[in-house]
Amino acid sequence: xxxxxxxxxxxxxxxxxxxxxxxxxxxxxxxxxxxxxxxxxxxxxxxxxxxxxxxxxxxxxxxxxxxxxxxxxxxxxxxxxxxxxxxxxxxxxxxxxxxxxxxxxxxxxxxxxxxxxxxxxxxxxxxxxxxxxxxxxxxxxxxxxxxxxxxxxxxxxxxxxxxxxxxxxxxxxxxxxxxxxxxxxxxxxxxxxxxxxxxxxxxxxxxxxxxxxxxxxxxxxxxxxxxxxxxxxxxxxxxxxxxxxxxxxxxxxxxxxxxxxxxxxxxxxxxxxxxxxxxxxxxxxxxxxxxxxxxxxxxxxxxxxxxxxxxxxxxxxxxxxxxxxxxxxxxxxxxxxxxxxxxxxxxxxxxxxxxxxxxxxxxxxxxxxxxxxxxxxxxxxxxxxxxxxxxxxxxxxxxxxxxxxxxxxxxxxxxxxxxxxxxxxxxxxxxxxxxxxxxxxxxxxxxxxxxxxxxxxxxxxxxxxxxxxxxxxxxxxxxxxxxxxxxxxxxxxxxxxxxxxxxxxxxxxxxxxxxxxxxxxxxxxxxxxxxxxxxxxxxxxxxxxxxxxxxxxxxxxxxxxxxxxxxxxxxxxxxxxxxxxxxxxxxxxxxxxxxxxxxxxxxxxxxxxxxxxxxxxxxxxxxxxxxxxxxxxxxxxxxxxxxxxxxxxxxxxx
Amino acid sequence: xxxxxxxxxxxxxxxxxxxxxxxxxxxxxxxxxxxxxxxxxxxxxxxxxxxxxxxxxxxxxxxxxxxxxxxxxxxxxxxxxxxxxxxxxxxxxxxxxxxxxxxxxxxxxxxxxxxxxxxxxxxxxxxxxxxxxxxxxxxxxxxxxxxxxxx
Numbered sequence: 001x002x003x004x005x006x007x008x009x010x011x012x013x014x015x016x017x018x019x020x021x022x023x024x025x026x027x028x029x030x031x032x033x034x035x036x037x038x039x040x041x042x043x044x045x046x047x048x049x050x051x052x053x054x055x056x057x058x059x060x061x062x063x064x065x066x067x068x069x070x071x072x073x074x075x076x077x078x079x080x081x082x083x084x085x086x087x088x089x090x091x092x093x094x095x096x097x098x099x100x101x102x103x104x105x106x107x108x109x110x111x112x113x114x115x116x117x118x119x120x121x122x123x124x125x126x127x128x129x130x131x132x133x134x135x136x137x138x139x140x141x142x143x144x145x146x147x148x149x150x151x152x153x154x155x156x157x158x159x160x161x162x163x164x165x166x167x168x169x170x171x172x173x174x175x176x177x178x179x180x181x182x183x184x185x186x187x188x189x190x191x192x193x194x195x196x197x198x199x200x201x202x203x204x205x206x207x208x209x210x211x212x213x214x215x216x217x218x219x220x221x222x223x224x225x226x227x228x229x230x231x232x233x234x235x236x237x238x239x240x241x242x243x244x245x246x247x248x249x250x251x252x253x254x255x256x257x258x259x260x261x262x263x264x265x266x267x268x269x270x271x272x273x274x275x276x277x278x279x280x281x282x283x284x285x286x287x288x289x290x291x292x293x294x295x296x297x298x299x300x301x302x303x304x305x306x307x308x309x310x311x312x313x314x315x316x317x318x319x320x321x322x323x324x325x326x327x328x329x330x331x332x333x334x335x336x337x338x339x340x341x342x343x344x345x346x347x348x349x350x351x352x353x354x355x356x357x358x359x360x361x362x363x364x365x366x367x368x369x370x371x372x373x374x375x376x377x378x379x380x381x382x383x384x385x386x387x388x389x390x391x392x393x394x395x396x397x398x399x400x401x402x403x404x405x406x407x408x409x410x411x412x413x414x415x416x417x418x419x420x421x422x423x424x425x426x427x428x429x430x431x432x433x434x435x436x437x438x439x440x441x442x443x444x445x446x447x448x449x450x451x452x453x454x455x456x457x458x459x460x461x462x463x464x465x466x467x468x469x470x471x472x473x474x475x476x477x478x479x480x481x482x483x484x485x486x487x488x489x490x491x492x493x494x495x496x497x498x499x500x501x502x503x504x505x506x507x508x509x510x511x512x513x514x515x516x517x518x519x520x521x522x523x524x525x526x527x528x529x530x531x532x533x534x535x536x537x538x539x540x541x542x543x544x545x546x547x548x549x550x551x552x553x554x555x556x557x558x559x560x561x562x563x564x565x566x567x568x569x570x571x572x573x574x575x576x577x578x579x580x581x582x583x584x585x586x587x588x589x590x591x592x593x594x595x596x597x598x599x600x601x602x603x604x605x606x607x608x609x610x611x612x613x614x615x616x617x618x619x620x621x622x623x624x625x626x627x628x629x630x631x632x633x634x635x636x637x638x639x640x641x642x643x644x645x646x647x648x649x650x651x652x653x654x
Numbered sequence: 655x656x657x658x659x660x661x662x663x664x665x666x667x668x669x670x671x672x673x674x675x676x677x678x679x680x681x682x683x684x685x686x687x688x689x690x691x692x693x694x695x696x697x698x699x700x701x702x703x704x705x706x707x708x709x710x711x712x713x714x715x716x717x718x719x720x721x722x723x724x725x726x727x728x729x730x731x732x733x734x735x736x737x738x739x740x741x742x743x744x745x746x747x748x749x750x751x752x753x754x755x756x757x758x759x760x761x762x763x764x765x766x767x768x769x770x771x772x773x774x775x776x777x778x779x780x781x782x783x784x785x786x787x788x789x790x791x792x793x794x795x796x797x798x799x800x801x802x803x804x805x
Contacts, residue, residue: 238675238745504703504738511687511695546733611737633680633740636687 074173077155082122085168114138118150122169125152129166135176149174206271213268217261224261225628226618228254232631232638233613263435270438277442281468282322282648284392285310287329288349290649295333295345304337305344314351318390320465321443322648328436328447329394332459335432336398343399343456354389354464390467391445395460402453411449412437436461494539494647496520499529499555500609501547505632509542509609512636516649526550530558530568538604540646542630545610545621553624556606560625563603605646609634657799664790668804671787674746676780681743685803700784703742710735711774718767728766729758735773744780747773 042061076087076099084099084107092099095107104115117136124132132152139145150173157167231251239247269275292308299306329347336345403411412433433447440447444464451457496513498520500506506522513520521536523529525547533541541559543552562568608621608629621629628642643649671677688695714731717724736751750773757765791801 236678236680236740238678238749502734502737502741503706504699505741507699507702508684508687508741511684511692511699514692515687515689611740632737633743635680636683 074171076171077168078122078171079168080126080166082119082169091173109141111141112139114148118148118152118171118173121150121152122171125154125169126166129154129156129164147176149176210268210272213264214272217265217268221258221261222619222622223615224254224258226613226615228258229613229618229629229631230615232635233611236633236635263432267435267438270435270442275442278321278323279319279466280322281317281319282325283317284314284322284325284349284351284465285316287322287326288347291326291329291333292347294330295337295347298334298337299345302337302341304340304342307344307346309346309348311348311350313353314349314392315390315467317468318351318392318465319468320392320463324439324443325392325463328439328461329396331432331436332396332461336396336400336457336459340398340400340456345399346395346397348395348397350393350395352391352393353467354391390465391462392465393460393462395458397456397458399456402455403449403451403457404453408449408451412447494518495537496647497529497532497538497541498522499524499526499542499547499552500544501525502544505544505634509634509639512634512639515636516640516643518643518647526552526555529555533559533562534568540643541604541606542609543606543626545608545612545617552608552610553620556608556621556624556626559604559606607642607646657794657797660790660794660797661799661802664787664794665802665804667783667787667790671783672804675749676746676783677743678745679743680741680745682804684743697788699742700788703738703744704781706738707735707777711770711777714770718770723761723763723766725758725761725766729755732758739777739780744777747776747780750776 074088074091076091077085079085081103083101083103085101087099097107099107104119108115114136117134121132121134121136131154134150136148136150137145138148150171153170153172154166155168155170156164228251231247231254235244235247235251266275288308288310292306295306333345333347437447440461440463445462447459447461449457449459496518498506498509498513500509500522501524510520510522520542521532521538523532527549529541529543529547530550532538541555543555545552558568605627606625608626609632610617610621610629611632613629613631618629628645630638630642640649668677671681684696684699710731714728714735717728717731732751732754736748736755739747739751750769754766754769754773757769794801
């Protein structure tokens with residue numbers, strides 16, 4: 001065969017092939033078109049009361065629609081003009097007629113309420129192309145009021161070839177049966193976020209409150225100290241009896257205020273978690289005896305009996321916060337005295353060892369279990385207690401007026417309303433019991449009360465302490481050649497530095513300190529004072545302000561500077577004018593806050609002793625870093641009062 | 655000798671001292687500081703006061719011989735004297751010292767001189783009184799009585 005023949009036959013073949021393909025294509029196209037039409041028909045077909053022949057093949061879809069038609073959910077499809085294309089029976093039963101091709105307002109009776117909202121949602125869905133949902137209050141005559149959850153979902157089509165244009169909207173309406181007042185649930189929009197916000201704001205408010213209380217108390221304290229000092233100075237200026245009495249009333253009011261401030265500060269610092277408890281050795285029996293003595297003095301006129309009892313099992317020395325224990329005990333005893341006119345006040349102290357095993361029959365009962373531990377539900381009861389720990393258990397009983405049952409609920413709240421006579425100076429405040437309770441709980445214990453009106457009351461508190469023998473860590477300043485056994489129970493005597501140049505004053509001061517159980521190192525001027533501070537560690541400094549060479553203000557400034565920076569300030573040795581220094585002293589202006597020391601050394605209490613009790617003088621003392629001041633001439637009670645704030649008072653010789 | 659009469663005398667003298675403002679509460683404080691561990695405290699302090707004050711008054715008198723006068727120095731002395739007399743409870747002496755310092759501040763030479771004389775007089779008075787009281791105390795104790803403490 002020649003090439004032209006081959007070409008011809010292949011060409012014929014190709015043409016035939018081509019014809020086949022074209023035919024196939026046409027078939028496919030028409031089938032495709034038929035399919036599309038079918039789909040379109042399916043889309044447009046309404047309720048399937050009569051299944052139209054075009055959708056016969058889509059039996060499943062028909063079945064779905066059939067199921068939907070009888071459901072109690074209203075689902076409908078509207079076109080972009082919001083005309084119904086199809087709807088479930090449910091909706092039509094509301095409407096009472098066939099809805100196809102109609103608008104809402106052509107279907108529902110005129111009095112129908114809620115249609116605008118539904119229309120709005122549908123329009124939103126069409127415009128935004130995203131799902132819209134809301135609750136709608138609906139009223140349909142003969143059906144009543146309902147609350148519907150309406151969900152409008154746009155449906156996308158192929159109009160104009162673009163795929164993303166909403167061409168209709170599917171609306172689902174759920175009737176939510178709600179009882180009358182739980183409409184509020186629907187209306188309420190409190191979300192988790194809002195609740196969280198509320199909690200956060202509340203916590204912030206509490207923090208702000210505590211800071212405010214703290215700052216205000218300090219701010220009030222300074223001029224109050226000034227006031228009391230001035231009153232003292234006035235007292236020694238030659239008054240007649242009447243004036244003296246008036247002045248004493250002034251002082252006692254001022255002292256009450258000072259005590260209230262102290263309580264407020266304590267409460268605020270406890271709430272903000274800033275209060276730190278001491279863990280120092282102390283003697284519980286000593287505290288009981290001291291307070292008993294005080295009680296005897298306080299009940300002198302009333303003629304009450306004061307009884308005290310310290311159980312045999314109470315150890316001689318325990319480790320804990322003796323100052324706070326004393327504070328609580330003292331308050332409760334004073335309280336007892338206040339409300340008892342005749343009979344007795346008893347102080348009873350016992351101890352129960354914590355043995356660490358819940359099975360031990362001597363293990364304290366649930367009642368004694370610490371308040372703090374009770375809150376930790378998942379932890380075993382013995383957590384935090386080790387062998388050698390003690391519960392100190394103190395009861396203060398009185399034969400006084402008793403507390404009525406109605407008062408029990410708010411007894412330990414802040415600012416409870418029980419009145420007390422304002423002429424009795426107890427330093428008592430409405431904060432007292434609340435403070436005691438918080439302190440006791442902070443120490444791992446509980447404060448409870450039993451009382452009967454007319455018979456008396458018993459206040460009981462427990463605190464957790466450690467046994468001294470077990471928790472004996474060697475003191476960093478212990479002398480290595482000490483022959484005594486490591487657990488030395490001798491209380492460390494506080495070291496006081498006294499800077500005073502007048503010999504008579506020195507003799508008087510030493511004698512007063514001796515009466516209080518203290519000894520002191522004496523220096524005669526500011527330079528010697530600083531020398532002594534550099535050589536030795538002191539627990540408290542009593543500084544005369546007017547001294548030669550270097551006055552007390554400069555000494556205080558130097559000490560604070562050293563505490564904060566670890567170095568002594570220059571230029572102080574050549575007797576610079578303290579006025580220059582005072583401009584740089586803002587940092588030390590501080591009403592005695594112990595926790596402010598951020599430097600290398602702990603803040604040593606510095607007490608100014610001065611005859612100048614003018615406000616400006618007092619302020620200058622505080623500005624230079626003093627913590628308190630005692631006016632001259634020094635009165636014994638005042639010295640004792642101030643010292644007891646900073647040092648534990650050894651037993652006094654009466 | 656009957657301690658009772660001595661005690662009455664003592665009490666009267668003490669009361670008079672308070673009424674005259676020769677001595678004030680501060681002196682009572684000193685008496686209260688005296689106890690078996692500190693048995694001669696008042697006598698010791700008082701004699702220290704005498705010693706100290708006499709020296710001071712001497713030094714003060716000398717400053718008036720300077721020309722020009724050193725008021726600062728005078729003020730310093732007076733300040734000391736004020737301190738110790740206050741600690742003892744010599745109320746009138748202390749009050750005079752306050753006035754004295756005011757004159758020093760004014761640099762009033764005559765005023766200061768006047769004050770010095772007054773202060774010397776007052777010191778002498780309180781010294782005599784204190785010595786009398788202390789002597790009475792000794793006599794009471796020697797007679798077997800106890801020294802009454804005034805409230």
